[in-house]
Structure formats: C-alpha cells, structure tokens
Amino acid sequence: MHELRRRHRQAESGFTLFEVVVAVAVLGLVFTTALGLLAAGLRSAKASTDYTHAVLLARRKLDERMLQDVKPGFVDGSFSNGYRWTAEVSTEGPDAQELPARLYKVRVTVFWPGRGKEKHLELVTLAAVVTEENLPSFAPSAVEKGSGRRSRGSR
Numbered sequence: 001m002h003e004l005r006r007r008h009r010q011a012e013s014g015f016t017l018f019e020v021v022v023a024v025a026v027l028g029l030v031f032t033t034a035l036g037l038l039a040a041g042l043r044s045a046k047a048s049t050d051y052t053h054a055v056l057l058a059r060r061k062l063d064e065r066m067l068q069d070v071k072p073g074f075v076d077g078s079f080s081n082g083y084r085w086t087a088e089v090s091t092e093g094p095d096a097q098e099l100p101a102r103l104y105k106v107r108v109t110v111f112w113p114g115r116g117k118e119k120h121l122e123l124v125t126l127a128a129v130v131t132e133e134n135l136p137s138f139a140p141s142a143v144e145k146g147s148g149r150r151s152r153g154s155r
Helices: 002-012 017-067
Strands: 073-078 084-092 101-113 118-130
Touching: 017 084, 017 101, 017 118
Parallel strands: none
Antiparallel strands: 073 084, 084 101, 101 118
C-alpha cells in the first residue's frame, strides 16, 4: 500500500495542462513585446541616421552658399541618394544704406522620403556682407599724403 501511494504521488508531480498553457501564453507575450521593442529601436536608429545625413548635406549646401556671392534668391537641386534641397537667401533687417554691411538670411532645407510622408530639415544662418560701395570713405591721413614720409637717401 505504501508503494502504491508513492507511485501515485510521482504520477501527480508533473505540470497540468492549464499550467503549460499559461506558461506558453506568458512566453508569447514576452517574445512579442521584445520583438516590438527591437523593431522600434531599429526604426529610431534609421530615423537618427536619416536626420544626421540630412544635417551633413544641409551643412554642406549652406557652406557652399556662404562661399558664393551671397545675393537674394532661390535655388534648388537634388543629391544622388534620394535627398533634395532648396536654398533661399533674403535680406534681413533694416535697409540702411549708411551701414557698411548688409545682413542676409540664408535658409537651406533638405527633404527626403520617410515612412508614409516626406521628412525635412532646415538650417538657417545670417551673413553680413560688406561691399565696397557701402564702405565709408575716410579722408586720407597726412602719412598717406606723403607729408610724413622720407625717401631712402634723404636725411
């Protein structure tokens, strides 16, 4: 009789069907959540890469515009990798003719295809451009007129 009870207890020591179903359901939820987090992380990494690339491209175009003659206007173009850009230069501040420099706003926008809609990034800077016609004319000093100069041989 004693041995019969021991065998009966050993047969009951396993998991029930309900316990197995609950364990599988919990594992399924954990696995699904982990995959969702992994997918969100990959999307964030891609978005970060796209924005970093757009900043580098916009900075390059902004530098190109600043090295050229800064004049009001609008230009656009595209890069070879699906990104495109626009650049706009406009006058900024009061139109004071007596100032030696003109202030211009340079705006570069980069566009690229995103998930479902087009993404864009914009860089804006100000440029002070000094032109010769805006430079003030000063009266020449006595040294420039020659009154204070000596030639080499004279003493």
